[in-house]
Amino acid sequence: MKKLGVRLGAVALIVVALQFVVGQVAFRRKFRTREAVDGHLARAVPVLYLGDSVIGSFHPADADRRDIAAMVQDRLPPGSVGLADRHGYDLDMFREFTDYVARQPQKPKRIVIPINLRSFSPAWDRRPQYQGEFEKLRLRHGDLLACAWSRPLSSFKLLRLNPISQQEFLETPVFRGTARVGTIRDFDNPSYAVFSEEKLRNKFVLDYLYPLARDHRKIRSMLAIEESCRRSGIAPLFYVSPVDVESGTRSVGPEFKETIASHTKLLRELLAERQVPLLDLSASLDASTFDWRDRLYPNEHLKEKGRRFLADEIAKRVSP
């Protein structure tokens, strides 16, 4: 038995050593957002702007197609703003980045955190592709450990790289206020290749009319970001990304406007308890500034005029 134990131990050691190599070769992909953050920190950029797809999207007819961070930079001294963004990023991911930044020797003075109200909806919050667990592990533990061991540990159920299966996602209940109106399967399947008012209404309901409570995990992440910033001496700027309230209200009714106002009120109150202001831009733009009409389903992507407005508002608050 001793012979078997020794041989098993030897095989285990070889496997562990090789796993570090396999992890680097098979699972280490480019992590552009973290590379961007590292670059900004190395250049001692004072304002770090974290963002989702809203920051970089543009309308084909825009004369200025630059991202919002670049427009903010126009209004500030050179080298003031560094952008780290990716589509599908939200408060959960920003929390990991904030913690990552807080652990670095060189820190920015300010971090800009957009709050996309759609990211609280079940269609975003529980979407398997938006969980980013592997990226979170890389931010927390570094590439050597995360790339080598996150997959094996996940296989043996010691951690969950994919915490929500597609099936679980599709079975997630959808609420309109407090009334359950179906599951994501009922709402998320329609093809948007052909426009219809009903599909539009359903999309507004799915993405914005969810009930929001203080214990929502995105809210917990928001508060954790504030705490992390406070402890590391970074001033956060939280702002709520503009929502097409005009189209939503036209499609769903006054309930849409009221829900957006109620959600932002809750966020404002929670941050106010910690003496942190919230820049509420949720209802600040009219329908003409959004570019989603060409993509057939509503989102927060902005045309040039909307991006300029947003850049002005942010620049006012982060200028030295």
Added chain:
Amino acid sequence: MLSSPNPMTFGSIEFLVLLATVTVLYFNLPQPLRNPLLLVASCVFYMWWKPAYILLILFSAGVDYIVARALGGTSRPGARRALLLVSLVSNLGLLFFFKYFAFACDALKGFLGLFDVGLTPPAIEVLLPVGISFYTFQALSYTIDVYLGRIPPERRFDRLFLYVMFFPQLVAGPIERSQHLLPQFSEPKTFDYERATSGLRMVLWGLIKKMVIADSLARLVEPVYNNPTQFSGLPLVIATYAFAVQIYCDFSAYSEIAIGTARILGFSLMDNFRRPYFSKSIPEFWKRWHISLSTWFRDYVYIPLGGNRKGRPRWYFNLLATFVLSGIWHGAKWTFVAWGAYHGILMLLSVATEGLRSRVRLPAWVRAAVTFHLVLAGWVLFRANSLSDAGYIFSHLFQGASLEPLLDAGLLKADLVLAAVAAVALLGIDLAERRRPAGERVRTWPAAARWTAYVAAALVLLNLSAEVEIPFIYFQF
């Protein structure tokens, strides 16, 4: 004891720790303490999920112990029959209550509804105890064997209890026979390096089959079969082929890990699969698929019903009844009844056309392909969530060739490629095992090649296993 949200599975760290601990302790303890150790390990294994459910196994083993002891003490046929009836009613009653009660109530309600008789059956919501179909059948085989005089009654209750709940095969078989397994608990065992490494090879291969192949295929099967009306044509065909490989890998993996685990500890369990998809007829398939269950039904249902000894009509009835019962054993759903009946009918047709088939001798590969596709059609009934889903799948198998719906369901092209590669690799290995099990081949390799294979297999297991936990399919039975 705290309960876990899920049963302990072979692919979990808890099980590997349990196995390592039990192995080390088992061979270092004095003989009299070894069976108690296995009993404790089996209790830990079973009680990991719902501790209270161990009382059911205790009840089943307790009744069978008393009945068998009483059978040993009487030769009066009437008393012996009555005692056997007690065991049958207790074990099957337990099984019926936990597995079939709600189904039977629904069926009765539906039947009475045909005559406008309203019935509100009592609503009893119980969680199905893991492995109940397996351990009740194993316990029953003991009492029946004692009744038939094949074995003497076991004197020691702890040994019988261990026979019913020996942890490697407790929840999904192989369903052992008392003549084979029970005496092994009385034999002194010493550690054997060759036997242990052979067992470890089986465990490793079983884990790869389950965690890499079966679970990857499940990612393809589940979205389609859980929502079939969203799909038509090629996705349905792919999912059906994928399920055929998934269920084979899933279930044969469980059996291999069980056999390997037992082998490490010095026990021998019966084979459960012998490359079933290479069968050249349906009767042959049933000699190679879930062997422990098919032989159980053969020995304790089909032969007692008269087998083929009472004329053709009765023979056909016996075949059909045995297969329908086998279908029902799998689960309380009409789809399983239909699956059992389908295989029963295929068996009848095989028997009825035997003469014709022996005259028209098709090449072996054609017969194997035909048999596989007949089995494949049965898997649609087996996996579909309802008969109407199965009907939809059959009627839409050849409508459309787009893969887009599969990609829309969250699958990547890489998933499809990996699934295809895994299925082909499995086919290749099964083909290579025609003469000798792959594990035995590996044993004869030079040390360097052998170690390379072990390390590579471990790395495959670590890096290619599906990340979402898919319970063993046969856990639900």
